[in-house]
Amino acid sequence: MLPDSPDPFYYLANFERALAWLDARCADLFDDAERGFAGDFARMPQASRALFVRMLMRKGPHFRLSRLAYGEIGCPRAAAAPLIAAGWLDDAPALDLDALAALVTKAELQALAARLGVALEPRATRAATLDALDAHYAAAPEPRDWHAWFPASPDTVLLFASAPLCERLRLMFFGNLHQDWSEFVLADLGVFRYESVPFDRASRAFQRREDIDAYLALRDCRDELECATRDHDFDAAAAVAVAATLQTLDALAPRTQGNAWLRARHDKLRHAAGLAAERAGEPELAWRAYLDCGHPESRYRRVRVLEQLNRREEAQALAQSIADAPENEEQAQRAARTLGRLARTRAKSKTSAEPGFAQLELTLPAAPGALRVEEAARIALATPQAPVFYVENTLINALFGLLCWPALFAPLPGAFFHPFQRGPADLHAADFVARRASQFETCLAELETHAYRDSILRRYAQKAGTQSPFVAWPALSDELLVLALDCFPAAHLRLWFERLLREPVANRSGLPDLVRFWPHERRYELIEVKGPGDRLQDNQRRWLAYCVQHRIPVSVLQVRWPNLPGEAEEASDSAAQAPRAP
Template sequence: MPVLTDSPDPHYYLRNFQRALAWVDERYDDLLDPAEHAFMHAFDSLPLASQALLVRMLMRKGSLFRASRLVYSEIGCPLEAAQPLVARGFVDPDPLLTLDELFSVCTRPELSSMFSGVAARSSIRKADLLAQLRERHGDARRFALWCTQSSDRVLRVAVTPLCDRLRLMFFGNLHQDWSEFVLADLGVFQYETVAFAPSSRAFQQRADIDVYLALHACREALDGWPDDEPLDALLSSVDACSSANIWLETRRARLLFRIGQHCERLQDWATALTVYERCLWPGARHRRIRVLERGGHFEQAFALAGQAVDAPESDEESQRVARMLPRLQRRVGQAVPRPAGARAIARSVLTLPRPSEPVNVEAVARDYLGCVEAPVHYVENALINSLFGLLCWEPVFAAIPGAFFHPFQRGPADLHAPDFHARRAAQFAACLAQLDSTQYRDTILRHYESKAGLQSPFVFWGLLTPELLTLALDCLPAAHLKRWFERLLMDIRSNRSGLPDLIQFWPAERRYELIEVKGPGDRLQDNQIRWLEYCVEHGMPVRVLDVRWADDARAAAPVGALA
């Protein structure tokens, strides 16, 4: 990991890039192709200024750069530093530019000068000017021919795709970039140290890298896919990305789910059904039921809903299918049984003066309800998730295959995968078993001290003060913690959110109450309803508090009163 020093190295970004290349070379030497091997060897032999210039460009967006904008004191003249890069074929010193590429590197005044006849109106937007010129300028030209009055130069980084593959091998994804090193250098982010075994690599064979890149290309294609164009070609490309790598298959399933949603938006029920039928991503079954219903296949929808009722994959699916079922029963001519009585959730109304300044209704309720003897904290999803993350730190950061690929991960890559819990079942069971004694308190407090500030998908360090942690450990029964943690593990993707906004503690009595706050016109969301019902089912003190403003004619209770 990079380390802060008293006198920052002006080439810190280059050192980090070199560190990443060394990491990739050590762990992926058997998967690198000849071009990648050649690049890494050649890069080491470049002059320092040339190395630095290339990395500076790789850290910026795109692959085209104006030489006049590559101003770095530690590099000097960018054209001189670029010469060894040009000799190696890493940089094109005078590339052909399409009109779109020209627009990406030029300012609006420069374009007005180049195309004065069309851009006579100073108010015309850059995008509109580009649209007007596209039909007339389909050819590609060098910058000097586009912009005859400029002495500037445009450089194109020719190794961007190759370096993106190296970045992918290092991070295991394409959404992280080399700036992660900088943030770590500055102390903005700190990460848990995870032992990386060879089996923990993101990619076990060269084909895995190709599959990932192909899936990424399919995802980008979907984002720009025309609504009137059939999806056959895209679906064929996704089918070709089938892999024995479980991690990659999970990514493919998630992409198929997104394609199904795209088809639903277009009301292309037949294609949506085809996609969902071969998609294993959580939620695909209830989407199939919905699509069958929308397409008029009520018998099939009803049969599939019956399967979901008998063996639900999650609380979310149960909730959604329960709403569909009465409609489907009517459609197939079955009697609709009277719904079972919903679990009673306590609900009250609090009427207060309207704040003079805009403020969250949750904060208003917190300030009104809290007192010295019974403090109230605005925690929403942060407290329960943080306690879980502190107790279960080891299994969350277990170095199992497909979980951790590099030193800059906030959490495991498979966090939202359907088998996340199953792959760590024994470790999680051992952690939750501590809740049957007082051991859990020691573990949570120890991790609170030893892991302070380390990135985690569960722990909210900014909210979890020593005071709040002490109150929580003193007032939250271990049995309730265990129930909450078990539900989190059932479906992390859905259950990490939806928890009540406030928690009130009575330290002298070692008790608490969870409070979901709703302002005027606000309603309970599905995930909030599921959490509230779960708490009621297990005897946990919880209620919904509806806040009304005193100057609202609909307010039904006196100022400061609870109804």
């Protein structure tokens, strides 16, 4: 139960809220079974409705009746009877040995083995008992109901037969399958807080029944591809699975054309199939996957596949076309590197102004052990006059998220359709910023005055803990936020925020690890930390180059530690002489 909850049926009330929401907004999407369920559920006895929701929120699909004891429900057998009569539960499901094993104790398994005359070691483990039962049968035993396995048992096993129907209802409500009904409970408990966004009765994830079916078909196709490539480790069988995936996607393509969101999911799966084909050593199959794919990375992967096919002139021409008109910074960076490689020279492959940022070294007295290298560097660099914080991708993103909160949570069509959204559903869409151009302009205009500081601090207090795609609340503190607002010039905030707005999702990562403040001088330095053998990633290079271009203080700190005796004194001196920003 929820703490101090006066209603023991709180979970039922939450589910009925969801049903009412769906009935008001999605009734035209229901099939006959869903429409019948929505109408019949309310007429069930309260205990039956409560048992249904309890089972829905537990891991199934099989349940032993004896383990469905809830004080507020009473007799589970009586509560289950109307659900069985409605066909929502099955009281005699056929169980194979794996399904049975998930329901019974080790003692029950050993009792079954004894009844079947299966010899066991005196201290046989649960796994050994299962192995012995498997070996007892020449082939897999025919599935049978509970009482065929345990004739003398007074218990009953129920199958939650409504799982597929409830999955579709959940998909209609959330617009995805990674959220579930526990969101209601977590929100009630205060574990998660969500921004309250107004939306009308037409706000919903799907507009047509066909979109729901297409989503589920894409989900099944993705699961099959992941299972096949995982089990076969990218051998010939994996290539067969990729080919089957592409055939399915070709058939699904017409069903996703009218829905940009579904089309993006389709392209993401097609791109994944292309990557799997490359790993399986099937460049022709990968070319087929990437050729008709709108995923932003597929354009560059075509270049790599052309190289694998030894079509170097075509690869160079495509790389040049990407370099001439890149869709984003990552494409430009990769295309330049590829052109350098194809020209057999490294000169053209440099994509960041590496000589432009300070490159410093810090030798620690010893390897950091359990500490992350970034934290070890932070401790070594920090002084009372110049505190250092490990922020990586959190601080600048949070400042952006707090200042631009009204734009990010603007109630635009297709952005919000249920109360449990961490952020707008169209965050990954190409027109995300364009649709909110005026809202973002209003937010950034505050940087021209001191209003931005008050807005950020006010929202930090008012929105604390509220889910946001840009604000990681545990990484923030009053001290860090005040230091940042004191030491970061408004002009630098604008530069960072403008780059985030170019590609809000891609540019959230790659920011430097540490920030060092000199509060009395109202200045700062960003520091990217690299341990021995660690190299800059491409997204980090892009952020570093951007900072250098705009004269933002940034450096790369190479951390080392002595491997030989006698270097401790030298290391101690190096740590004491922590580098300062120029």
